[in-house]
Structure formats: structure tokens, C-alpha cells
Amino acid sequence: MTAKFSTKSLQIACANCSLAQLCLPVGLTQAEINELDTLINSRFVLNPGEFLFKEGDTFTNLFAVRAGSFKAFRLSKDGEQTILNFYMPGEILGFHAIHEQKFHLSAVALETSSVCVIPFANLSNLTQKIPSLQKHIINLMSQKIDSDLTNYLNAPAQARVARFLLSISQRLHRRGLSGTEFNLSMSREDIGNFLGLATETISRIFSQMQKQQILASERRSIKILDMAKLHQLTYGETG
Amino acid sequence: MTAKFSTKSLQIACANCSLAQLCLPVGLTQAEINELDTLINSRFVLNPGEFLFKEGDTFTNLFAVRAGSFKAFRLSKDGEQTILNFYMPGEILGFHAIHEQKFHLSAVALETSSVCVIPFANLSNLTQKIPSLQKHIINLMSQKIDSDLTNYLNAPAQARVARFLLSISQRLHRRGLSGTEFNLSMSREDIGNFLGLATETISRIFSQMQKQQILASERRSIKILDMAKLHQLTYGETG
DNA sequence: CGGTTGCTTGAGTGGGCTCAAAGACTGTGG
């Protein structure tokens, strides 16, 4: 079931959060950040497989990923998942649910993860008082619209996998982590589902990239050996 | 080249615009709508093939489609288009460009079309004064994020075409036009490009749907005969 | 009217899928 927000309250403030630049506060005064901290009064931890929210849930909060990762998906009528996205630290879930006050997809933790709970009504009031915060929220939503454009482009299997790996790499790098050596938090099946490819195809392409010296992979551990070649494989997509 | 905004100024006010509910003003007082009208001081017409904006252009304005339609696309390095979306009356272009103040795609008119020019900086100031307007902008962006989710799902060719036709149908219906009889403003090639299918595949699927009595199509004229079956073909996608 | 562009239909090919099976890792209980 959907996790209870009281599970575990963490003693963390936006003021000293390492994700601050990716997440909410930008160009705020100390007083404004404190006000924001009052707003975001809840932070909690989820175990692997726990739901952050479910399709059909009423929307009241945005969630900022603090640690771990999530997959967002819908269920078709025959019970099959369609994975729509993965979320990593510094990224925000829930923007899609604002306009109808309802989640149109589910999100589960792929590993032990923690999130900040951002009550949207309160945030909305605060943006009315703090212009730079309004600007930031709109920028985050704009970024989301922009990045989704690139995410869902059609391409041959190898290009899709290359694009996926680069996306993960860049998102890790942005947080100051290694963009060349990392562990995937999702299964081959999840990757395939997300990219619209069979599990076996993902596996084959990883093997193939290994033979071409583009990367070294062992189960979920990935080491990118030739970033340039990986970019080439997505070549022609977007310039 | 990108159209000049001075091309033709139309005498139209938000106050008596039939698209008002889809576009900007919602729940505003008369005074607020007048203020908005001052903001949106420019409306102009584009001929088929004219650019509304180009990849790389600096972002200063959002555009609301008043009449006609647009395709949005990127060019790959070998000059191939990748069509990302089509835009119809009441829909807004440019949300993706806010965060970097730069358009990451191009938009051209598919037919004679007109748009309202919305200077974003001014809009941003106004949302700070009018809470319900801020709410509406954020709702529009949320809607965009939400609908893009459904747009780019992987599916077999027939399901994609069915989804595409339903999307067009629903968007026309929302404006009070017929959702069962309409003319497509884009070529088979554009549809195929957008859906990630070959032109010939689009043509074959149209023929096939015609044999199955789902629709009657003659070039760009479409008449949907069996809406239920069309929905069935997208079955399993989203519930 | 002839040229161009867009649409349709057919034939054959191929990339990625399905089906199948074996190997590698994880967790649990004895």
C-alpha cells in the first residue's frame, strides 16, 4: 500500500541540503528558506517496492527525491506495467497531477529511498509571496516538459539504450557523482519496459556494447569506457 | 524565416475569444481580463510553411494558437525532421523553452493559422498579482506534462494510429467542433514521422481501418464510423 | 496539360520479438 508519511521523520533542512540547487530553493533569502522549511515539514523513507503514490490517488503533495530512486508506471487492463519514467535524487514527482488533483500513474521505490513531502497548496501560497520561488517552480516544470521531449523519441534499439545510459550518467554527474561508473537501480526488464524493448534485447545490446569496448557491465554495475561512442550511437537524434 | 510579429494585427480581445476556456483566462474578473488583454497586445497570421519560431531562437513569448495548426519538430544532423507534436487552436506553444529562455524545437504552420503572442516576462509579473492566473498557468503546464505521458507510449502501429486519431478527435470536440468528421491538416508522412512509423504503414492502416468499417477516409478527410472500436484498438494502454 | 507531390498497394527484407534453456546471483532455512 501507499506509504504512510509518518513512517520516519528525518532531521534535514533545505538550508543544508546538498540537492538544494536541483530541487526547490534558488536565490532565496535565509528567511525565505526558513519559511520553505516550515512548509516541507515531512520527510520519510521507503523500502524497496513500497509505493509513494498510486494511480487514482488524490494529489495533495509533490515529492522531491532525496535518496534512492523510483519508477513511475501505469497498469494496463490486463495488469501489465508501462514504465513512464525513473526518478533520481533532486528530481520531483507529481507535476502531472496538479491540474486534476489526481495521480495518473503510480510510483514505487526501486531501492531504499527517501523523499521530501511538499504540500502543494502551501507551496502555491508561498510562490505568491516569493516571486523567485514561483519562477523556480515554473522553470522546473518547463524543464520537465523539455526533457520529456527528448526522452520519448523513436529510435533503433541500440540508440535508445545509449540514450538511456547517457541520461542516467548525466543525472548522476549533475549531483557530483561519477557519470562513468555507477550501479543501475532497475532490472533489465524495467529498462526494456521503459524503452519499449524486450528484456532480451537490453541484455543483448549490453553484451554487444561490451564487445565494442563501449562499456563494461556486470549485472547492474556499469562502467562507461567510451563516452564519445555512446554519444555517437544516439547521433542524429537532436543535435 | 521566422514570421515578424507585425505581419498583421488582429482586432480580437480575450474577453470575447471563443477559446478563452482552453487558453488563458479562467475565473478572472473583468478588470483582470482587461489587464490580460493589454498584455497580449499582438496577434498575427502565418501562411502554410511559415515558421512561428526556430530551434535556437531566444524565448520571450508563449504562443496561443487561435486558428489553424502547427507542427513542432527538431532537425537531426543529416537534416531529417523529427516531429514532436502538433498544435491546434486553444493550445499553447513554448512552455518547454522557459527554463533556458531558448526554443529547443521549431514550429511551422501547417495551414493558414493565427496566434496570440504572450510576452512571458509580462505574464510572469501578472501572475504575481493575480493568483488565479498563476494557478491557471501552472495547470496548463501540468496538463501538458500529463498529456505528453500518454502521447509517447510505445504500442503497435495500429494502436498508435488509433490513439492519434482519438487525440485529434477529442481536441476538436473540446472546441465544440465535430469529433467524428474532420480534415487532417498534416500529411501521411508527418503522421508517420510523429508516430515513429513509415508513411506507407500509416496509409495501410487507414485502408485497413476502412475495411473494418472503423472509419471512412479520403485523403485528408476523415469520418470516424466506430468510435468504440477505435478505443478498443488502444486498449490496454492506460485504463 | 505536363510536372510535381501525396497517397496507395505490393513484394521482399530485417530488426527486434517470442520461445526456450542454461547460467549466475540472492535469500532462506536447515
Added chain:
DNA sequence: CCACAGTCTTTGAGCCCACTCAAGCAACCG
């Protein structure tokens, strides 16, 4: 600490959906 079951990943074989190539037809335009 090991055995065993279950899950995830890899690899192979064969097939099918949608692509490419090709040709013919219909509409539009100068």
C-alpha cells in the same frame, strides 16, 4: 556454512511486424 529455490541475466533459434524498395494512381498547380 551450505543446499536449494527463486529471480535475474544471458544466449540461441526461429518468426513476424513494420520497414524499404518499387511502381502506379490521384490530386493539385503553374
